[in-house]
Amino acid sequence: MDIKNICILGAGNLGTRIALQAALSGFDVVVYDIEQKALDFSLTTMQKILSHLHRAGQIREDIDASFPAKIRFTLDPQEAVRDADVISESVTEDLEVKKKVWRQFGAIAPEKTIFTTNTSYLLASMFAEESGRQEKFCAFHFHDVFYSRVVDIMPHSDTDPGIIPILEDLGRKLNQVPIILKKENPGYLFNTLLLALLGAAAKLLNREVASFQDIDRAWMVNFHMPMGPFGIMDSVGLDTAWHIISALPDRHSQAFAALLKTYLDKGKLGEKAGEGFYSYPNPEFKKPEFIM
Amino acid sequence: MDIKNICILGAGNLGTRIALQAALSGFDVVVYDIEQKALDFSLTTMQKILSHLHRAGQIREDIDASFPAKIRFTLDPQEAVRDADVISESVTEDLEVKKKVWRQFGAIAPEKTIFTTNTSYLLASMFAEESGRQEKFCAFHFHDVFYSRVVDIMPHSDTDPGIIPILEDLGRKLNQVPIILKKENPGYLFNTLLLALLGAAAKLLNREVASFQDIDRAWMVNFHMPMGPFGIMDSVGLDTAWHIISALPDRHSQAFAALLKTYLDKGKLGEKAGEGFYSYPNPEFKKPEFIM
Structure with missing residues (x-):
């Protein structure tokens, strides 16, 4: 055809x-x-x-x-x-x-x-x-x-x-x-992978294992990436992230959604709002000293 | 001091x-x-x-x-x-x-x-x-x-x-x-994040949602990365990955470990063995046509 x-x-x-x-x-x-x-x-x-x-x-x-x-x-x-x-x-x-x-x-x-x-x-x-x-x-x-x-x-x-x-x-x-894809999967492939990464990052933050900056830093430096999980969330939009994650039934997703909600309640929707985990337009993670 | x-x-x-x-x-x-x-x-x-x-x-x-x-x-x-x-x-x-x-x-x-x-x-x-x-x-x-x-x-x-x-x-x-880190966490930060990503990729493969190549491709192209989850596993070594994952108690990790075991049983230990998910030294995912 x-x-x-x-x-x-x-x-x-x-x-x-x-x-x-x-x-x-x-x-x-x-x-x-x-x-x-x-x-x-x-x-x-x-x-x-x-x-x-x-x-x-x-x-x-x-x-x-x-x-x-x-x-x-x-x-x-x-x-x-x-x-x-x-x-x-x-x-x-x-x-x-x-x-x-x-x-x-x-x-x-x-x-x-x-x-x-x-x-x-x-x-x-x-x-x-x-x-x-x-x-x-x-x-x-x-x-x-x-x-x-x-x-x-x-x-x-x-x-x-x-x-x-x-x-x-x-x-x-x-x-x-x-x-x-061979069959239907909510979020296709990429969103499924990304959500797993973001969920693990959120769990580390919720359990107070490290600051969100250190979690991002660990990802960025090891993988030579320009941003880490919390930078990615800011870029996606914390409202969008909340919308997806709050619909997931498991305990970790619910805790993750609750964490995002504390940001949304302060109007911190991420990059587009000028404020999320980081402040924009010049977020800390883009400064050279962030990974030094 | x-x-x-x-x-x-x-x-x-x-x-x-x-x-x-x-x-x-x-x-x-x-x-x-x-x-x-x-x-x-x-x-x-x-x-x-x-x-x-x-x-x-x-x-x-x-x-x-x-x-x-x-x-x-x-x-x-x-x-x-x-x-x-x-x-x-x-x-x-x-x-x-x-x-x-x-x-x-x-x-x-x-x-x-x-x-x-x-x-x-x-x-x-x-x-x-x-x-x-x-x-x-x-x-x-x-x-x-x-x-x-x-x-x-x-x-x-x-x-x-x-x-x-x-x-x-x-x-x-x-x-x-x-x-x-503020407290102990097995795998520190990076391995925790990486394992979440690899686990999600393995779950997609185990559920036959897509081929491992398509899963890698989705990650590589969206994130402009040189390799995806299965390329990373080959690089870490499938024996090392199995060693870590088989020790985790949850059902998905056990299914992931079982999948890796089928590779180990054939001597496919990843890049170092010349064969894992991909064949080395010139794995498919490094060829330009892989992401075309």
Whole structure:
């Protein structure tokens, strides 16, 4: 199957980045959202990303800020999916919203369309059935498209195995490294690994074995890494971390969530709030003396 | 307290590296072992490390292969500790051996001596009492001295808090990043974090969520790291990993140990054996196409 047309549902941060990368990779792209201001935001964001890629020398000279004009933006569902070979859905991470969107688009998409969701924490099997074609349905999960170039391909139990190689090939054409899961796993692979690391760090802090700075330092120096577990949490956002961790039932996760809650209650949401475990924009762990 | 004389007990790999770094840092160093061939091995190893540091441009020109002649090597316990401000013990990782050594040296060391152990998996509190001076006793744990420049300072419940800043200062003078633990924790900080990561990776593999290559790939690409959990295990040695993990009581660790055992039974001990999860010297994960 030759993929040419990609329909992006949801013009938020990730949908926008996927759409831009798809257009840069030569695909015909339509971006759909329910509000004009979301589409306007998407266009502006694309221009910002392009100028960033230009400054970093990561993009062809002839691709300039006018490029997104080649991408179609629409509020019309029919128009959005008319020729779609693949739908990539990045709507709000809310089960009821996902169900509603897939009922709507499953009913109007052409026979040929492969359905993919970019869900981060939900599982495709929770809403694939709503599309009426769960065998054409697979999680196709991007991280941030340009910096972390990973796309997870995670089938659920009813996914037709024949669409895996098609998505693998599409992932490569989108300049991503495809990671293939054999079955569903909440958080895919990376988040599962990362959460284990962050959970162990939080447990050391909760047990008062060491300061968060020393825990980060141990990781950074041994692995020659630019940040440690608590720096990573600040970068992810302590609210996001809390949201994920508070949903886990085990005792250690609950203690970890309680620790994060003490930060949230003081408005310390991490890097974006200027304060988390560290203070920004010049956190202690980025200073040379931190690892001396 | 001004540290000048350092006594190294055990002329194995780590004792040798600590001794060399201490001498390079301007300390007077005596290396003690029970066998002449261990001392000979230590001297030869120091010469190899020096020539390696020279090639890497990480050492002063005037320090050549004759340098270790400045370090004293001895089979005589009395001679070894006569002026020791600090003892750094790196004998075999065996509780009975550690106990015996500390009974012996606790009895003959000068009043001033600070006692440190480089134990990796045992806790100082398991044998500090044998020295007769557990308040002078603290874990002072090096990783590999030259590449991973971390030294863990881990007091046990009877350690005199006054020796922590002395060891912190000594650690810096030895060109290490001191990491301070507030209480004992098996595996210090780094091994606790690493084990959590490796355990999560093993659980994904055991549950057949993905191949070990895809699990490594997810970690490597997202974190821009040169290897993933299974590459790290190969590098640590699957026998060493098994040794640590099989001692942990929980179900996941036992399943992880059982998985590693299937490799050990085939002689696949990791990088040093030419075969582990990957084949060496050119493992798949180092090839450019691995993350494409």
